[in-house]
Each structure stands twice: as structure tokens, then as C-alpha cells.
Amino acid sequence: GNSVTQMEGPVTLSEEAFLTINCTYTATGYPSLFWYVQYPGEGLQLLLKATKADDKGSNKGFEATYRKETTSFHLEKGSVQVSDSAVYFCAPGPSGYSSASKIIFGSGTRLSIRP
Amino acid sequence: DTGVSQDPRHKITKRGQNVTFRCDPISEHNRLYWYRQTLGQGPEFLTYFQNEAQLEKSRLLSDRFSAERPKGSFSTLEIQRTEQGDSAMYLCASSRTGDNMNTEAFFGQGTRLTVV
Numbered sequence: 387g388n389s390v391t392q393m394e395g396p397v398t399l400s401e402e403a404f405l406t407i408n409c410t411y412t413a414t415g416y417p418s419l420f421w422y423v424q425y426p427g428e429g430l431q432l433l434l435k436a437t438k439a440d441d442k443g444s445n446k447g448f449e450a451t452y453r454k455e456t457t458s459f460h461l462e463k464g465s466v467q468v469s470d471s472a473v474y475f476c477a478p479g480p481s482g483y484s485s486a487s488k489i490i491f492g493s494g495t496r497l498s499i500r501p
Numbered sequence: 502d503t504g505v506s507q508d509p510r511h512k513i514t515k516r517g518q519n520v521t522f523r524c525d526p527i528s529e530h531n532r533l534y535w536y537r538q539t540l541g542q543g544p545e546f547l548t549y550f551q552n553e554a555q556l557e558k559s560r561l562l563s564d565r566f567s568a569e570r571p572k573g574s575f576s577t578l579e580i581q582r583t584e585q586g587d588s589a590m591y592l593c594a595s596s597r598t599g600d601n602m603n604t605e606a607f608f609g610q611g612t613r614l615t616v617v
Contacts, residue, residue, distance in 0.1 A: 475544075488546050488549055
């Protein structure tokens with residue numbers, strides 16, 4: 387089955403800093419790749435996704451590129467804001483080209499942004 | 502559609518009691534998942550349904566846990582003889598699959614269970 391390893395937190399940055407959260411996965415076939423975000427007191431929300439190699443997912447200034455050769459899906463943002471403070475989860479999931487049946491979550495990376 | 506809804510949002514129960522949670526997925530979604538999340542951890546997969554068929558159960562799901570999706574729409578998760586270790590957030594998610602296509606999973610707000 388699929389598995390995922392993501393950068394351990396917590397990560398603390400100043401506002402407007404550059405953010406990278408590393409994520410690597412193992413999978414049979416070619417899974418879809420997701421970043422989910424959990425803001426304080428809220429449920430899990432999809433942040434962005436990529437469904438095939440070299441696809442770039444983007445949303446709210448965040449980006450991640452599906453790298454098949456390195457099995458990675460690192461999350462980046464050029465200038466973080468205080469409102470980005472949350473827990474971020476990298477998650478490989480089912481696709482039409484994978485035998486996987488479910489989304490597998492990493493342990494999450496807690497991000498705190500200082501004003 | 503208002504998204505995935507879960508009921509109740511919070512449940513406090515005494516050890517040894519049975520509890521049942523309900524999940525209503527997004528209406529056109531044929532796949533429904535249950536996850537459990539404890540503080541500081543990522544969601545752990547429990548089980549999933551494709552329409553009304555329960556296709557996979559995690560080893561985390563002991564005999565005290567049972568899930569159903571009788572008509573392929575809403576689902577229930579029952580925990581019998583609750584233990585303090587069952588205290589967690591129980592998350593439901595749904596997605597649509599078929600013809601080499603899988604959407605992302607959309608999550609409900611969860612049911613927070615506290616066993617005292």
C-alpha cells in the first residue's frame with residue numbers, strides 16, 4: 387500500500403518568509419497526490435492536488451509539483467501570512483493508475499507564522 | 502449540496518456504553534471513508550465503502566467497531582463497549598470514483614468522542 391513521509395514540525399516562520407514542507411511517498415503505480423490543511427478548530431480541507439507526473443497543483447499561493455522520479459510532492463509558498471498557521475498533511479490517494487483504495491495521511495506538519 | 506455532514510459533533514459517554522455516529526456524504530459520491538484522528542496525529546484509516554459494499558477494514562478496527570452503509574447513501578459507525586482509548590475525533594469523507602477517475606476526498610467536521 388501507499389505510505390508517506392513528511393517533514394516533522396513544528397515549523398515557525400516570520401510573516402513573508404519562504405515556506406517549504408517536504409513530502410515523499412511510496413506507492414504502487416501512480417497515485418493522486420494531495421495536500422490537506424487543518425486550520426485551528428476546523429476540519430480537513432483540500433489545499434491542492436496533482437493527479438499525474440509533472441502536474442503542478444496550486445491554491446492560495448501554495449504550490450506543489452508531482453515528481454515521479456523522486457517520489458516527492460513538496461509544498462511551497464513564496465510569502466507566508468499569519469493566516470497560514472495550520473497543520474498541513476501530505477497524502478497520496480487513489481487514482482485511475484493505482485491500485486490504492488484510500489488516502490493515506492502523514493503525521494502532519496504544524497506551521498506557525500509570527501507577525 | 503452542503504458537503505459531508507456528521508452527527509453528532511460531540512459525544513461524551515461512559516466507559517462500557519455503546520455509541521453510534523452518522524455520516525451523510527455528498528450526494529453523488531459513491532465512496533465513503535471513516536478515519537480516526539487523535540491529538541497531534543494525522544487521520545488513520547478505519548474503513549471504506551464503495552456504494553453499499555464495505556471493501557476494506559483496517560486492522561485498527563477491532564471487533565467492537567462496526568460500520569454500515571445500507572443503501573449506499575449515509576453510513577453509521579458503531580462502537581460497542583467503549584474504552585477510554587476510543588476517545589478521538591472520528592472523521593467521515595466521501596469521494597466519487599469510476600472510469601479511471603477518482604476525485605479528492607471531502608471531509609466532514611468530525612465527531613469528537615470522549616469516553617470517561
